[in-house]
Amino acid sequence: MATPATSHPTAEAGAGPAAEKPSDSYVQSFARGLSVIRAFNAEHPAQTLTEIAQASGLTRAGARRILLTLVGLGYVQADGRLFRLTPKILDLGFAYLTSMPFWNLAEPIMETLSQQVHESCSISVLDGTEIVYVLRVPARKIMTINLSIGSRLPAYCSSMGRVLLAGLPEAELDRVLRASDLRARTRNTVTDIDALKQVIADIRARGWAENDQELEEGLVSLAAPIRNRAGQVLAAINISGQANRTSAAEMIQNFLPPLLAASEKISNLVGLRT
Amino acid sequence: MATPATSHPTAEAGAGPAAEKPSDSYVQSFARGLSVIRAFNAEHPAQTLTEIAQASGLTRAGARRILLTLVGLGYVQADGRLFRLTPKILDLGFAYLTSMPFWNLAEPIMETLSQQVHESCSISVLDGTEIVYVLRVPARKIMTINLSIGSRLPAYCSSMGRVLLAGLPEAELDRVLRASDLRARTRNTVTDIDALKQVIADIRARGWAENDQELEEGLVSLAAPIRNRAGQVLAAINISGQANRTSAAEMIQNFLPPLLAASEKISNLVGLRT
Numbered sequence: 001m002a003t004p005a006t007s008h009p010t011a012e013a014g015a016g017p018a019a020e021k022p023s024d025s026y027v028q029s030f031a032r033g034l035s036v037i038r039a040f041n042a043e044h045p046a047q048t049l050t051e052i053a054q055a056s057g058l059t060r061a062g063a064r065r066i067l068l069t070l071v072g073l074g075y076v077q078a079d080g081r082l083f084r085l086t087p088k089i090l091d092l093g094f095a096y097l098t099s100m101p102f103w104n105l106a107e108p109i110m111e112t113l114s115q116q117v118h119e120s121c122s123i124s125v126l127d128g129t130e131i132v133y134v135l136r137v138p139a140r141k142i143m144t145i146n147l148s149i150g151s152r153l154p155a156y157c158s159s160m161g162r163v164l165l166a167g168l169p170e171a172e173l174d175r176v177l178r179a180s181d182l183r184a185r186t187r188n189t190v191t192d193i194d195a196l197k198q199v200i201a202d203i204r205a206r207g208w209a210e211n212d213q214e215l216e217e218g219l220v221s222l223a224a225p226i227r228n229r230a231g232q233v234l235a236a237i238n239i240s241g242q243a244n245r246t247s248a249a250e251m252i253q254n255f256l257p258p259l260l261a262a263s264e265k266i267s268n269l270v271g272l273r274t
Numbered sequence: 275m276a277t278p279a280t281s282h283p284t285a286e287a288g289a290g291p292a293a294e295k296p297s298d299s300y301v302q303s304f305a306r307g308l309s310v311i312r313a314f315n316a317e318h319p320a321q322t323l324t325e326i327a328q329a330s331g332l333t334r335a336g337a338r339r340i341l342l343t344l345v346g347l348g349y350v351q352a353d354g355r356l357f358r359l360t361p362k363i364l365d366l367g368f369a370y371l372t373s374m375p376f377w378n379l380a381e382p383i384m385e386t387l388s389q390q391v392h393e394s395c396s397i398s399v400l401d402g403t404e405i406v407y408v409l410r411v412p413a414r415k416i417m418t419i420n421l422s423i424g425s426r427l428p429a430y431c432s433s434m435g436r437v438l439l440a441g442l443p444e445a446e447l448d449r450v451l452r453a454s455d456l457r458a459r460t461r462n463t464v465t466d467i468d469a470l471k472q473v474i475a476d477i478r479a480r481g482w483a484e485n486d487q488e489l490e491e492g493l494v495s496l497a498a499p500i501r502n503r504a505g506q507v508l509a510a511i512n513i514s515g516q517a518n519r520t521s522a523a524e525m526i527q528n529f530l531p532p533l534l535a536a537s538e539k540i541s542n543l544v545g546l547r548t
Binding site: 030037038044086087088095098138 | 312
């Protein structure tokens, strides 16, 4: 795609007139199936029919029908009375991850960067008011927060989030900030919308973001954009560290040049594909 | 769960008599929705309605109905005539990953192991005749094959696959081997069923597997099981390397002790949860 893309789904999707929209019952059935999948998590890896019905807000009969469908398709397995997800579920996310234009290009560059600075390196994309981690190269040190592919963080108070917000048109930025739950997660967190817009304008101008303990006490990070050939921000790449080991000022001095070099290298490679 | 689990979905799932099974049309609709998601990949990250209909074997009308549903649920976005997946898709796989009993426990141990041996370290689980990567800590070196979470490899000719096969009851092992496409991927690949059973029996007896270029020329690896408290094999952990850097014999001498220590450490931690 050489032309600028919009992420807003509209009638221009070639989906035809409103009369052709899928019936509510169909949409609802599909949504319920997906909500059953999402009822499983670290606290509830295996659940009974009754527990799943409660977690997903379905009747027992409705949950049973969906579970049998998911078992039939191989996405859920039954161990006695307990149901659990199967690894086939990963095929769905894998379809997304391999769809990204920096798939297979970014990781070797991230690995080199991570070894250079001895800190973790991640790439994320924007989804509404949140960022979603799509690639990560961990450093050996134990982090205070454990983030892996699929993890989410609020955009307004994270370095990658602000880089991604800086890539939005003004009206869209305003909409996302107004939809965000702007809470002071530490005593440093900027929560005022006008102050945030100024911070984001500065990031847009200089091309990178720092985060000095606005997300969590002790957590510092630097982020830069990954762009396509048209210059649009597709994703953000960051290095995160701990303030008691590396101050924000030290991070900027030592880690910013290799981070910017990595983000440019990935953007150039993406440019060959987009 | 303290009792041994079976992965075969049967009537014991508490799902009621056959009369309560979901209608074929419902199952088919759900399956089609998921097949549309899986129509996206590295070669086809953005597709038109016509392309998606072709890739998923649906009519244009059917594909349109499902795409509108997926757009409505936020899993697909429309850019002009093109559709693409959104990062929300990752929530589904994330539900699975965080459901694993070694979630958050294994990664720090894998990172330490990877830094110790300067090679990549991965964890995978069995899905039918294939293994699926669920965790991975890459080393900086460029691998000949690029594997990330969700990647699949055949079980019969990979070190982790054979460790996972060694954890199956005999009848199930036989069934999986007979369902496998036993091809000679290199001149070293064992493809005879009886010979494979002997290799797998040896792995069961000694508790680890080596793979000396049976999957791909130049690729060597070692794998060991991760078990729950009842001793069942839940997953396999491996170290992979390149034959021109480290021979299989050197891997066994230098990498096997830290690999076995890591697999035991993870199994012990899992035992506290299962």
